[in-house]
Amino acid sequence: MVVFDKPHALTDVPLHYCPGCTHGIVHRLVAEVMDELGIEGRTIGVAPVGCSVMAYDYFNCDMVEAAHGRAPAVATGIKRSDPDNIVFTYQGDGDLASIGMAETVHSAARNENITIIFINNAIYGMTGGQMAPTSLPGQVTQTSPYGRDTAQCGFPIKVCEMLSQLDGPEYLERVAVNNVKNVKNAKKAIKKAFENQVNGKGFSLIEVISSCPTNWGMTPKRALEWIDEKMIPYYPLGVYKDRSAGK
Amino acid sequence: MADKVLMKGNEAIAEAAILAGCRHYFGYPITPQTEIAAYMAKRMPKIGGTFLQAESEIAAINMVYGVSATGKRVMTSSSSPGISLKGEGISYLAGADLPALVVNVQRGGPGLGGIQPSQSDYFQATKGGAHGDFHMLVLAPASVQEMAELTVKGFDLADKYRMTAMILADGTMGQMMEPVSLDFAAGEPVEKPWAVTGTKMARPHNIVNSLFLKPEALEKTNFERFERYERIKETEVMYEEYMMEDAEICVVAFGIASRVSKNAINEARAQGIKVGLIRPITLWPFPEKAIAKAAEKCKKFISVELSMGQMIEDVRLAVNGKAPVTLCNRTGGMIPAPEQVLAAITDAAK
Numbered sequence: 001m002v003v004f005d006k007p008h009a010l011t012d013v014p015l016h017y018c019p020g021c022t023h024g025i026v027h028r029l030v031a032e033v034m035d036e037l038g039i040e041g042r043t044i045g046v047a048p049v050g051c052s053v054m055a056y057d058y059f060n061c062d063m064v065e066a067a068h069g070r071a072p073a074v075a076t077g078i079k080r081s082d083p084d085n086i087v088f089t090y091q092g093d094g095d096l097a098s099i100g101m102a103e104t105v106h107s108a109a110r111n112e113n114i115t116i117i118f119i120n121n122a123i124y125g126m127t128g129g130q131m132a133p134t135s136l137p138g139q140v141t142q143t144s145p146y147g148r149d150t151a152q153c154g155f156p157i158k159v160c161e162m163l164s165q166l167d168g169p170e171y172l173e174r175v176a177v178n179n180v181k182n183v184k185n186a187k188k189a190i191k192k193a194f195e196n197q198v199n200g201k202g203f204s205l206i207e208v209i210s211s212c213p214t215n216w217g218m219t220p221k222r223a224l225e226w227i228d229e230k231m232i233p234y235y236p237l238g239v240y241k242d243r244s245a246g247k
Numbered sequence: 248m249a250d251k252v253l254m255k256g257n258e259a260i261a262e263a264a265i266l267a268g269c270r271h272y273f274g275y276p277i278t279p280q281t282e283i284a285a286y287m288a289k290r291m292p293k294i295g296g297t298f299l300q301a302e303s304e305i306a307a308i309n310m311v312y313g314v315s316a317t318g319k320r321v322m323t324s325s326s327s328p329g330i331s332l333k334g335e336g337i338s339y340l341a342g343a344d345l346p347a348l349v350v351n352v353q354r355g356g357p358g359l360g361g362i363q364p365s366q367s368d369y370f371q372a373t374k375g376g377a378h379g380d381f382h383m384l385v386l387a388p389a390s391v392q393e394m395a396e397l398t399v400k401g402f403d404l405a406d407k408y409r410m411t412a413m414i415l416a417d418g419t420m421g422q423m424m425e426p427v428s429l430d431f432a433a434g435e436p437v438e439k440p441w442a443v444t445g446t447k448m449a450r451p452h453n454i455v456n457s458l459f460l461k462p463e464a465l466e467k468t469n470f471e472r473f474e475r476y477e478r479i480k481e482t483e484v485m486y487e488e489y490m491m492e493d494a495e496i497c498v499v500a501f502g503i504a505s506r507v508s509k510n511a512i513n514e515a516r517a518q519g520i521k522v523g524l525i526r527p528i529t530l531w532p533f534p535e536k537a538i539a540k541a542a543e544k545c546k547k548f549i550s551v552e553l554s555m556g557q558m559i560e561d562v563r564l565a566v567n568g569k570a571p572v573t574l575c576n577r578t579g580g581m582i583p584a585p586e587q588v589l590a591a592i593t594d595a596a597k
Contacts, residue, residue, distance in 0.1 A: 011452075041448035044317075056454045062443035064316045065456040067339050070309040073301070077313020077321070078443065080297045081271060085445050103309070106302035 007031035009040045013057045020213040020220020023051060023119065025177045026186070027058055030090070030117060033191045034061065037198060043086040044078050046071040048100075050092035051125040069100020072107035075114045086197055088115040094124045097133040097157050104159070109168040111202035115193045118159060121210040122231065129215030133157045136234055141215070160207050160240040170202035172240040176209035178227040182237070201244060209235055251426035256394040257282035257324075259427050260350055260414065261290070263395035264322055267402040268433035269348070270296035271314045271321040273307040275329060278362045279418040280352035283324040304329040308336030308349075315345040316455040318442030320402055324350035326418075327368050328359060334377035337411055341381035342457025344441075344472070346405035348398065349383070350414040352421035355580035363580025364418035366502060369557035372415045373531040380469045382476055384412040384483070385530040387501040391425035397528070399431045404483065406437040408475055415530060417553065419503040419582065476532075485528035486537050490516065494523030496595045497541045499562050500551035501527045503582060508551045511588035520596045530558070538565035547595040548572040551588055553581070 006012075009031035017023045034040045043061040047053060049068035056063035066074040071089035079087045096104050096118050107114065123141055124130040130143040134156045138147040148156075160172045171193060175186035186208060193204035209231050211223035218226060239245070254262070261283045264272070272287040284300065291298035297314075301307035307323045314321035325333060330351045340347050351372065355365040372385045384404050386397040394416060401412035443453050459465035487505075490512060491497070500508040505526040515522045525541060527534050542548070548570055550559035556574040563572045575591035577583045 040446070042445040044443045044445065046313075053458060056456055060446070060452055062446055062453045063455070064313070064443055065343075065454070065458055066312070067309065067335055070305065070312075070336070073306040073309035074313040074316070076299070076306075077271070077273070077310035077315075078317055079313075080299065080310070081314045081317040081319050081321075082444065102302050103306055106306065 007035045009034035009060050011058055011060050015058060016054060017051065018214040020211065020223060021051070022177045022210040025183060026117065026119060026208050026210065027055070029183070029187045029190050030088070031059065032187065033194050036191065037194055039086045039194065039198065042084065043088065046075045046078070046087065046089040048089065048091040048095040050095050052090055052092060052119065053126065055090050069095050069098070070103055071095065071100065072103040072112070072114070072116065076107055076112050079112065079114050083113070086115070086194065088117060088194070090117045091119065092125070093118070093120045093122065093132045093134040097159050105163070105166070108163045108203050108205065109166050111168040111170060113197055113200060113202050115197050116205040117190065118205055118207045119210045120159070120207050120235065121212040123212050123215045125212050125215055136230055156234065158235060160205070163205065164240040168203060169205065169241055170243050171196050171204040174207040174209065174235060174237050174240065176227055176232060176237055178209070178211065178224040207235070209237070251428050253424055254391060254427050255282055255422060255424050256388070256391045256416065257352065257421040258286050259391045259395040260324070260398045261286035262429055263398035263431060264348065264402070265290060265294065265296070266429060266431040266433065267320065267399045269320040269322050269402060270294070271319060272297065273299050273301050273310040273323050275301050275304045275307050275325065277326045277329045279354060279421050280324050280326045280350065282421070283350060304332035305335065308333040311347050312336055312340055312345060315340065315347050316343070316443050318439035318444060320406070322348040322350065324352065326352050326354045327356050327365070330368060330371065337383065338377035338379050338381065339457050340411050342379060343455050344409040345455065346409050347411045348401045348405055348414070349411055350416065353415065353417045355578065361580040362418065364503060364582060365553050365578065365580055366417055366504065367554035367557065367578060368415065369530065369552070369554060372413055373533070373561070381472065382410070382531050384408070384410060384479070385415050386412060387415050387528060387530050388420055389502050389505050389526060391420070391423065391427045394420060395427055395429060395431070399434070403434045408479060415502070417502055480532040483529060484532045484534050484536070486534035487526040487528060488537070489524040489526065491523035491525065491541065493521050494541070495545055496520065496522040496547045496549065496592060497545040498522060498524045498549045498551055498588070498592065499527070499538065499558065500524065501530060501558070504551045504553055507583055507585055508588050510585040511592060514585065514589050515592045518593070520592060522592050522596070533561045533565070535561070535565040538562060539567065542566040542569040546570055549575050549591050549595060551575045551583060553583070554578050
């Protein structure tokens with residue numbers, strides 16, 4: 001008999017996320033991986049600025065709240081201080097791919113032995129739905145009310161593709177959490193990203209294509225469909241770098 | 248090891264930090280403090296420490312934040328424009344009550360400014376340095392020996408009060424060579440039960456955080472922090488008095504300006520002018536009581552600074568209208584000559 005239970009690595013604090021938001025799924029996957037690898041007691045998580053700013057209340061491991069975009073630098077300090085501890089950051093697209101891009105790129109280039117969970121939902125959620133560095137061409141947001149005009153404000157940044165050009169990173173994979181099959185794949189990728197760190201392999205980043213029904217102006221169900229229709233064609237799922245593959 | 252060694256001020260800071268138990272340094276190259284990074288790059292790998300050249304000053308101060316969160320001694324160093332970039336991280340360190348040592352070997356500003364010595368970051372250092380209600384402990388060395396001593400002291404104070412200690416030096420202090428005694432031992436380790444070291448599944452999780460969404464909670468933490476500041480003001484003020492016993496004119500100067508001023512004061516004394524010096528060693532907390540006491544007998548005050556006059560505001564507050572306070576200054580990387588200070592003193596004596 002399988003009993004469905006809350007992972008130990010999640011606290012009992014109720015999540016503040018909107019109905020239909022996929023942050024809850026990803027939090028659970030990260031917590032399940034901590035449980036399965038038995039690493040909760042030596043894991044330190046770094047929360048970002050954005051919708052998941054209060055992730056420090058939701059994970060049972062030790063937590064640090066970082067300034068906007070600086071989580072990979074903070075994680076670098078924590079990891080360099082105690083290399084035997086497991087350090088992960090949990091960041092959104094504005095945090096990781098806009099204000100914190102330098103910290104992202106350089107921690108990847110250093111192959112810093114940390115794990116990054118990158119939530120790409122193509123919008124700034126916490127501040128009420130502004131254009132993100134990953135907002136799609138034509139996407140309507142509060143700060144692109146006529147649709148993202150690439151002639152005026154450029155193109156979305158494909159983080160996994162970009163980082164895959166660096167020699168540094170160990171493992172880069174893009175997953176989604178909009179259906180059961182994708183959630184299962186996401187779990188596998190997140191687990192591998194933590195296992196890499198346990199085994200001293202280095203920088204692992206999992207980009208999770210996620211939904212934001214509230215700021216996309218959609219029902220939760222429609223938002224999950226929009227991931228298949230719009231997001232995944234622009235951000236193809238898959239492994240972008242895996243230095244130990246086939247070894 | 249009472250023997251003295253000849254060192255640059257920047258190197259003295261680096262070696263003193265290591266003696267104080269610091270094993271983590273993060274920095275980004277900028278003149279005139281880069282010798283600190285170069286020294287750490289050589290030494291840290293040999294003693295099992297971490298030297299990391301960060302991608303920016305912003306990243307460096309956030310790496311400091313990460314190490315400090317784990318409870319270990321950690322530092323960064325920079326010069327004026329780089330310190331502005333570190334401001335964000337310094338504010339977060341304050342908000343999360345994390346200890347750290349930050350060195351500012353000042354150069355002229357604003358903007359990219361120049362690379363010659365300056366004291367024009369006094370406001371930034373002593374009034375907070377970034378957004379929000381907070382202070383740093385600000386220590387102003389006036390010799391290579393003090394560069395080392397105040398570094399050790401800075402780590403101790405930072406740990407004791409869970410805040411950033413800043414060494415506010417200048418290009419002269421960083422670059423000059425003097426004999427220095429490095430007879431230091433790491434202070435007693437401070438208990439840090441708040442540090443994120445992993446729960447070991449044996450305690451509730453620790454959270455290092457500066458976010459307080461409830462205004463009542465944020466106000467409470469700020470009130471508590473400022474109660475700590477009041478204790479610091481009572482117990483940690485440091486200053487030097489020079490020829491103040493019978494002084495009728497009081498020069499106030501710190502760092503390199505205090506050394507120039509001493510030369511001028513010696514010359515003025517030879518001319519029979521009763522002049523002395525108060526040299527703040529802690530710029531925050533400022534030696535306001537010592538200056539207020541001097542204002543009971545001194546007729547005139549002169550603030551000697553390598554800026555357009557920043558410390559002079561604190562001198563005036565302490566003097567509280569009891570005597571005129573004038574400025575004797577150079578700025579933009581220029582250093583006042585003893586003759587200029589002497590002229591200000593003889594002017595005041597008229």
